[in-house]
Amino acid sequence: MKITLNRVNENFHFELKNERGHIVNVDARPDFGGNDMGPSPMELVLMGVAGCSGIDMISILKKQRQEITSFKAEVEGERVQVGEAKPFKDIYVVFSLEGNIKEDKAAKAAQLSFDKYCSVSKTVEPTATIHYKVILNGVELAKIN
Numbered sequence: 001m002k003i004t005l006n007r008v009n010e011n012f013h014f015e016l017k018n019e020r021g022h023i024v025n026v027d028a029r030p031d032f033g034g035n036d037m038g039p040s041p042m043e044l045v046l047m048g049v050a051g052c053s054g055i056d057m058i059s060i061l062k063k064q065r066q067e068i069t070s071f072k073a074e075v076e077g078e079r080v081q082v083g084e085a086k087p088f089k090d091i092y093v094v095f096s097l098e099g100n101i102k103e104d105k106a107a108k109a110a111q112l113s114f115d116k117y118c119s120v121s122k123t124v125e126p127t128a129t130i131h132y133k134v135i136l137n138g139v140e141l142a143k144i145n
Contacts, residue, residue: 013037042088045124046075049091052120053132056113057095057106064105070098077128088128091121096135106136 006015012028013035026041028034039047050073061068073095080089097106110132114121121130134141 008037009035011035042077042079042086045088045120046077046091048120049093049118049124049130050075052118053093053095053110053113056117057097057109060109060112061101061105064109066102066105067100068097070096072096088124091124091128091130093130093132094135095132098137101136103136103141106134107141110134 001019003016003018006017007013008015008025011034012026012032014026016024016026024044025038026044027037028040030036054071054073058068058071073093075094076092077088078090078092079086095106095110114130114132124130
């Protein structure tokens with residue numbers, strides 16, 4: 001896996017491209033000297049957690065022939081000062097699913113994603129605890145983690 005980075009302006013706006021040609025813009029917030037032309041690198045980490053676990057859950061539920069009519073995730077990260085860096089300490093994920101999906105299958109899909117499959121969450125696990133819950137058809141299942 002490989003990406004390339006190209007500086008776009010005199011500040012912190014970068015264009016990143018993967019080997020397949022997909023482009024993502026990254027920038028810093030104005031209060032950090034950026035122009036806010038894209039998400040920050042730390043926001044990309046949260047997006048990666050959402051996307052990775054979303055792919056896992058959809059894949060698992062489709063294999064179980066569950067009918068998913070809507071799938072959303074909201075991810076929030078809390079950071080802590082460690083020297084000069086501010087890594088994530090806790091990441092909170094809320095999955096909202098709709099459709100003809102059995103509760104136990106939705107809960108198990110989330111568990112399998114974080115315990116076994118999601119490479120992004122496994123990457124941040126050494127420094128951040130991931131907490132998650134599943135809301136199915138508007139009803140919150142018992143907090144899973």
